[in-house]
Amino acid sequence: MSESEKYRVASLQEIPSDTGLEVTAGGRVIALFNVDGQVRAIDGICAHAGGPIAKGILNGQIITCPWHGWQYDVTNGTHCLTPAICQQPFEVTVEGEDVFVELSSIPGST
Ligand code: FES
Numbered sequence: 001m002s003e004s005e006k007y008r009v010a011s012l013q014e015i016p017s018d019t020g021l022e023v024t025a026g027g028r029v030i031a032l033f034n035v036d037g038q039v040r041a042i043d044g045i046c047a048h049a050g051g052p053i054a055k056g057i058l059n060g061q062i063i064t065c066p067w068h069g070w071q072y073d074v075t076n077g078t079h080c081l082t083p084a085i086c087q088q089p090f091e092v093t094v095e096g097e098d099v100f101v102e103l104s105s106i107p108g109s110t
Contacts, residue, residue: 004091004104011097015039020063022054026103030054030090033074035061041090041101042077046070053087 007025015021015034022044023030031044031054040061046053051067062080064071071080077087091102 004102006093006100006102008098008100009041010099012039012094012099013097015099018058020054020056020058022052025101028103030101031063031074031087032092032099032101033058033061033063035074039092039094039099040074041092042072042074042087043090047079047085047087 005026009023009025009030010021010032015032017034017037019034021032023032029044030041033040044052044054046065046067048068048070051065053063053065056064056066061073061075062071063074072078072087073080077089079085093100
């Protein structure tokens with residue numbers, strides 16, 4: 001049994017192409033990215049030491065954490081060198097100008 005909740009987190013105008021935006025929803029910090037017009041969302045707190053992933057440098061679909069340079073694929077949250085490390089990805093929907101993320105509330109999920 002799983003539940004998820006959908007949150008409006010931004011408007012499209014706030015995330016120009018090839019940029020990131022940090023938002024909060026449901027008590028989580030979420031990193032949004034616009035990759036060639038497609039909005040992606042992953043956990044916004046870096047698995048290394050808690051850096052603000054959304055404030056890093058986005059190159060294509062790869063984000064580099066601004067604190068120590070860990071890199072992740074924003075389309076699935078996977079660390080580029082160590083795939084076992086993964087920032088949780090979130091489902092994104094865009095309705096008109098509004099960007100929504102779905103946060104699952106499965107107990108124990110990471
Ligand atoms: S906190 Fe992100 S690389 Fe260290």
